[in-house]
Amino acid sequence: MKIIADMHTHTIASTHAYGTVNEMVRQAADIGLYAIGITDHGPAMPGCPREWYFNNFAAIPSTYLGVRVLMGAEANITDFDGNLDLPKENLDRLEWIVASLHLPTLDMSIIKPTIETCTALYLNAAENPYINVIGHSDSPFFAYDYEKVIPVFAEKGKLVEINDATFKRKRDCVENCIRIAKICKKVGAPVIVNTDAHFMTDLGKAEGSLRMLEEINFPEELVVNSPVERFEKYLTEHNLPLRQL
Ligand SMILES: [Zn+2]
Numbered sequence: 208m209k210i211i212a213d214m215h216t217h218t219i220a221s222t223h224a225y226g227t228v229n230e231m232v233r234q235a236a237d238i239g240l241y242a243i244g245i246t247d248h249g250p251a252m253p254g255c256p257r258e259w260y261f262n263n264f265a266a267i268p269s270t271y272l273g274v275r276v277l278m279g280a281e282a283n284i285t286d287f288d289g290n291l292d293l294p295k296e297n298l299d300r301l302e303w304i305v306a307s308l309h310l311p312t313l314d315m316s317i318i319k320p321t322i323e324t325c326t327a328l329y330l331n332a333a334e335n336p337y338i339n340v341i342g343h344s345d346s347p348f349f350a351y352d353y354e355k356v357i358p359v360f361a362e363k364g365k366l367v368e369i370n371d372a373t374f375k376r377k378r379d380c381v382e383n384c385i386r387i388a389k390i391c392k393k394v395g396a397p398v399i400v401n402t403d404a405h406f407m408t409d410l411g412k413a414e415g416s417l418r419m420l421e422e423i424n425f426p427e428e429l430v431v432n433s434p435v436e437r438f439e440k441y442l443t444e445h446n447l448p449l450r451q452l
């Protein structure tokens with residue numbers, strides 16, 4: 208199995224990533240990817256772009272250097288109700304939305320993360336029509352009731368992300384990632400394998416994730432970004448606000 212689209216990547220706009228859109232797409236072309244999702248962090252993350260950055264993606268071609276380019280965001284889930292840090296005007300126009308929890312952006316002044324509060328948070332996120340992907344939900348700090356929530360993700364059309372950063376540099380998340388993948392397999396929940404690349408050289412390299420999926424005999428038909436036809440089917444069926452090809 209190999210991934211044909213890397214749908215969670217960052218550029219210098221995130222200020223802690225180091226490639227331009229041009230460099231990321233060029234790399235995607237060089238390694239033969241069909242598509243790339245550019246998903247810089249939403250404004251709640253320190254140093255990350257404001258709303259207006261996300262409003263001018265019409266300036267970028269939808270296909271560039273032969274690569275399908277989806278311009279989106281990694282929106283921050285900022286409270287335990289599952290709200291995101293981008294306004295409706297942005298969300299209506301973004302082509303691809305990964306929603307993730309990050310320590311610096313979650314308001315923990317009222318509620319602290321527990322299995323119960325994180326379960327409620329993810330059940331709320333599952334109801335958010337804008338979200339395509341539940342990003343790296345394998346953090347032990349934000350553990351939730353996987354058995355309860357993952358079937359709801361599947362039912363609501365949310366892709367569960369297998370994020371390769373877990374295998375490259377977040378070893379404390381590996382165990383939960385495997386548990387999540389096994390439950391996805393059991394309940395037939397579609398997943399997406401992404402690199403979360405913060406530099407060009409990481410793009411498309413998801414060997415750790417793919418090896419883990421192979422080891423648990425994960426059914427390839429549940430991996431949305433392999434092959435092209437399955438990925439295209441997802442885009443068509445989910446009625447995304449895609450720019451014209
Ligand atoms: Zn993230």
Ligand SMILES: [Zn+2]
Pocket residue numbers: 215216217281403
């Ligand atoms: Zn990211």
